[in-house]
Amino acid sequence: MDEKSERGEINFDHLDIDTESIKRSLANRLTYTVGKDQFTATERDWFHTTAYTVRDRLIERWMETMRSYYEKDAKRIYYLSLEFLIGRTLTNSLLNLDFHEPCREALQEMGYELERIREIEDDAALGNGGLGRLAACFLDSMATLCLPGYGYGIRYEYGMFKQQIRNGWQVEHPENWLRYGNPWEYARPEVLFNVKFKGRVVQYKDEEGRNHHHWIDTEEVMAMAYDTPIPGYKNDSVNNMRLWSAKGSRDFDLNYFNQGDYIMAVEEKNISENLSRVLYPNDTTVMGRELRLQQEYFFVSASLQDILFRFQKHHDNITELPDKVAVQLNDTHPAIAVPEMMHLLVDHHQLEWKEAWSITTRTFSYTNHTLLPEALETWPVALFGRMLPRHLQIIQEINRRFLNDVMHTHPGDAGLLSRMSIFSEDGEQHIRMAHLAIVGSHHVNGVAALHTELMKETIFADFHSFYPEKIINITNGITPRRWLNQANPQLSQLITEMIGTKWTTHLDELKKLEPFAEDAEFRRRFHAVKQANKKRLVELIKQHLEIEVRTDSLFDVQIKRIHEYKRQLLNLLHVVTLYNRIRSGQGDEIVPRTIIMSGKAAPGYATAKLIIKLANDIADIINHDPAVGDLLRVVFVPNYDVSTALDIIPAAELSEQISTAGMEASGTGNMKLALNGALTIGTLDGANVEIRDEVGEENIFIFGHTTDSVKQLRQQGYNPQQPIEASKELQQVLEMIDSGFFSPDDPTRYKPLLETLRREDHYLVLDDYADYIACQQRVEALYRDSEAWDRSAILNVANMGHFSSDRSIRDYAEKIWGVKPVCRQSCD
Template identity: 65%
Template sequence: MDRMPSGRMNRAFKYDYEGLDVASIKQSLANRMIYAVGKDNYTATDRDWFHATAYVVRDRLIERWMETMRTYYREDTKRVYYFSLEFLIGRSLINSLLNLGFCDETREALLELGLDLEAIADLEFDAALGNGGLGRLAACFLDSMATLSLPGYGYGIRYEYGMFRQAIENGHQVEHPDNWLRYGNPWEFPRPEVLYPVEFYGEVVQYHDERGRVHHHWQDTDEVMAMAYDTPIPGYGVDTVNNMRLWSAKASRDFDLRYFNEGNYIKAVEDKTDSENLSKVLYPSDETTEGRELRLKQQYFFVSASLQDIIARFLKQHDSLLDLPDKVAIQLNDTHPSIAIPELMRLLIDRYHQEWETAWEITTRVFGYTNHTLLPEALETWPVSLLEQLLPRHLQIIYEVNHRFLNRVMHQFPGDVDRLRRMSLIDEEGGKRVRMAHLAIIGSHTVNGVAAIHTKLLKERIFRDFHELMPERFVNVTNGITPRLWLHQANPGLSGLISRYIGHDWVTDLPALAELATFAEDEEFLEAFRQVKRANKESVAASLADRVGVRVDPTSLFDVQVKRLHEYKRQLLNVLHVVTLYNRIRNGQADDRVPRSVMFAGKAAPSYRIAKLQIELIHAVADIVNNDPRIGDRLKVLFIPNYDVSTAVGLIPAVDLSEQISTAGTEASGTGNMKLALNGALTIGTLDGANIEIRQEVGEENIFIFGNTVEELEVLRRNGYDPRSWVNADPELRQTLEMIGGGYFSPEEPNRFKPIVEGLLNHDRYFVLADYRSYIERQKDVDRIYHDPDVWARRAVLNTALMGNFSSDRTVQEYAEKIWGVKPERNL
């Protein structure tokens, strides 16, 4: 496999104070080992060398980072602030080396010291700051903003523990704490001087000033301090280094000395412990009242601190908050940060004494809102009673916003009472709840979907009333991924091959990959492409044998579904195909099928019982299939535990078939589909999310589309969908379900998977049974094409070549032009 390219662009960096040559790096390594780590060559461990290397890279980041920040101040640049509860950035060492352009020099410097860069880099913990696509998208956007020299900041929470570390014990998902900060984080800079109070509970009192104007004062609150931690985010081949600022909760007082003196040490630190729990864990369980309250506290905690920070930065250079929208753009990554809208109103009205109309104009001009879901049940709501207790002033503001908004709707659509009910910020059914997505729409100047079909469905179905009232507010910005991580770093063999044939510009200009299409008939290129894929598959097979204990044949079709476990993503449909294929092989009906290694990975939320049961089913099926001598190597089933960014970086380059099989109209976009196709995997998928746009780019013949469309599913719903009718008409499907529900895969507990089958037969809300036969037949087409290595390789090459539109650089550029109104800072 080719060595990873250094990534240096054809230009000189202006800020090379520390030097990027091998000799300078060796000297820096020695200095950092002694003066930062406190070790020498005799006592240093491999982990010490990781930290020393990280500090060497960080030193070179700092030069550019500080100059970037100075330039933004000097030029008085309008800045973008990306509010997200997740930033799934993964590991930073190799990414930073590639972006700064001295990966090869660092590798050589370490080699001269008897050390291996890749082995050292593997010791870095993934930053546990996210869970799935939402957090990975945010990380891609930070990379692209820096690479495009756009003045962009990320704001979020510095979780001490991630969602959880997933282990599999006897086929069951078991959650363990994800203590990613155990050995420290060399990339972050604590900022104890950047500290803001965040308040909860209390009461609101009303008073009049000397001119008779009404004011509100929020008093008798509980206070938590938000302390900043900064992480530099380097662009690729440029001097721009942007900032990700994460907040950690600190107690306003360390402990109560009165209790301490009385000998009650637990009580003395109780308030401190309660306060600092705010930033402990990503997504605390929402099964309990306490868990739901903690989630809302987390959301408010980080947006309040961020807004105070943004205003403080703005006021360093400007006198009037009327100019705030000209210098500040805030993007809400889904509904989680939408409490920022009433918080900015509170700050403008209560702290800075702006009139309501002025404050509302400022607020709506500042915020943009990205929606990431089409599932009505996933649209976040909060009980009015909880807001009344936790954030009483914000509830007052929400009520006032709602009153003024509904008055506008009433005049626009007189007499339409039902429309008022549908559009209200307050859902009155089943206990009053605040609809946070409605709040985000009303309080933002632009609302965007993340794929063409997603935006279409937002306009026509989910938010139809809002689109009819203000159609100019809705736009589409299809998601993208950073090619720096997901091809250049993840797949050095393919990256090097591409660069040898078409040059290196594609790393920052992904549409340039289209030139590869001219080599799709070139036998020499196709053979090299196949060799890269084979090497990647051999590497993954060796890793899986060690990690999972299952040996897979590298020549088999690597059929992979990697994503969060959720019913709408339909891992269950994939399992039904596995069982069907297993039966055919046993019965001698699959002689034309290629050997297949079916791999699953993803976490189920701890309280999501049916998703966790599906993980158990996957393991139960794997146990039977993998140990049946009649099957041999013709079919293997694996579940890869604790799927994270590093696992994805290792696995995705080896995939042949990408499973993107969600029910049409449920996946907003997806980005895993993009990562896999970019690395030469062919997609089997529904017409859902970005699959539709991928098909448009790569061509219908280079993707395997199956299943009912959104419109066809709507007809099924209207006509009264009967799942059992599909089973009665399909003997093969009936046999598959009887095996699962009857205990074939769980003989020691025959009824174990009966709830899964009964759920399908009685509800099947995601139309698994309706799409089963179409899926099975399309999988036969997959086998037929894979039988011919040349045909498969040509289609795989075209997938890579034609994915240029799915770069996050393009996505972020569209945000900059359509929503944020920001331009690249050219003076760096």
């Protein structure tokens, strides 16, 4: 018996990562797992074969990592998020496990290309945008830093939607990413928790006069776990992402079945399982809002039951929970965790309220992601009480005790009590979930320095006054493994050649690139990498969209969710301005430019969908106008997701981060683009402020209103007619759009859009137009000087170390969670 067997460990020595071992594993997996041979296997079969081969090598590390957490009785961090936008897993896992090249060579010797096989993988459709991608980066960083971290979410069968563009309009299709199975996950049918809804609450007193509450006559759904291993980078640590799938509490009703009504027999099961069917159901209907609330409670309840079960396997005293467990609420979606924890501690563990509340508030922390009051989640009390009657009672008691504390420190201030109450009293009573999360957490963090200060000064000013130490800043970050090492292999190779490999886990090492900005040979090589990435994107655009693009044009990129405050519309006004200048004979003065846009609009967001249509209408006219030639191209790339971002970002030269100042919490696309050598044009909003501070004012293009000037302008009374009257070019652009120049099939199509701009212009698109156009001319001036542009691009890359998600997670671990690394190798 070998040494590992004697210790009771599994021996994985046969899972080596040399080429010959991998070839044997591939052959075995193809035969015994996929059930094919080399003569019948399709490319998708080979993808699954390769994925299973990689997963085998994750397992040993995963098991030993989990065992080490138990052996050291480590405090764990549980990250609760309704989204995890992890994208594709194959390449990321190969790079993190450090056997990308042996696997590529093994496949090549067997007659297959890893580059083709990896394209078969579907993006995991577990998120929508920045919130979910941030969560995925954080899981990567926790594993890389050897922190005992777990992600909890929902295993959506269908993603938000797959976006197609038909006749310029967004058309939504189901995103069935699980159609061909998911080789990365492990079903855990034994990990099953009961989640209750509706019913009623019975209250009674025991012999000692203590109140008890029983939640009875409920409807029940079972939550079943699916586990996905999350590898750290070259450190043998593998953490877990546990996603919940809804299962009917009974397979089907036998009475209906015996009566021959097969549809009714399985109806209850189908209704139950709808909970994990789709990401973000349409919440504009009562049924949709009910389903959304049920989704949030479903995954929170299952997660907390699982956390407590894991804790109690090795600890007898529930009051020690905050010493061993930290739970992070990623936005307000999991805020129901606060009353759920109280429900479990008070109703199930029979703790007194005061003790249970102390445990709860020392366990939870909350990340706020928005400054927009309309985006702060609320639930109608009537709906909430019908769905979760016991939790409504608990929230009412939390609020009563909290307002009692506020009243004692600010007697007689009824306005303050109303503003801070968890319940809003304007019209129909609502539960303000952000208020609940703040009251129930020991720390609340913003996600950029400006965002955090605005939280303290505006939407949560009363809470900051009452809890002066509770709100802190932790600026968002991105993982350099995915967003540079994987996204941009040629640039990664060049960087490694110049400064070594340490930057992949210590991104501030990029600072060593600064001197090379003055090195003409390095600038030449850096420029060549960018040109190669642009050429690859040009070929993809031609292949998929049949649009010819100049590789030597300025690649001007805006890729993000379509929303009025992100101001894709301002970008389009600039596009039409350039078009008019070319048509008027100023083409010689204009730098050739390719405008690349991508992003999804929420299905119910009519204005955002109209902006997508406008972008495509403008593209159709400009791209076919012989007067323009190849000076200007507009490309809208459909179905923006992680894989699309990985195609676009390495080729980008100008990063559009042009949201109305004070409205973007942080942004992470701005970080990804700058890390890959794109210069930012943007407002002083979100993390743009910190990017400017890091890269220097001379290496970023800042324009437009600041947060303070936006506030001042609105207080004075903003009149959108003033910027229109001040600019002949703006008048011409608006008239062309309004008159149907870009929509001859429907000349009135954009009148509602233009009327809103001229009447309100809430997002100051018109007032920032002139400064934006002038800033774009500064962009062109620098771009004409290729050496100067490349110097600034290199300095952007060199100064992005602050924006690593590793730094963000270290901040969370030290300032909020109190979690320490558990290292099987060096944590450095």
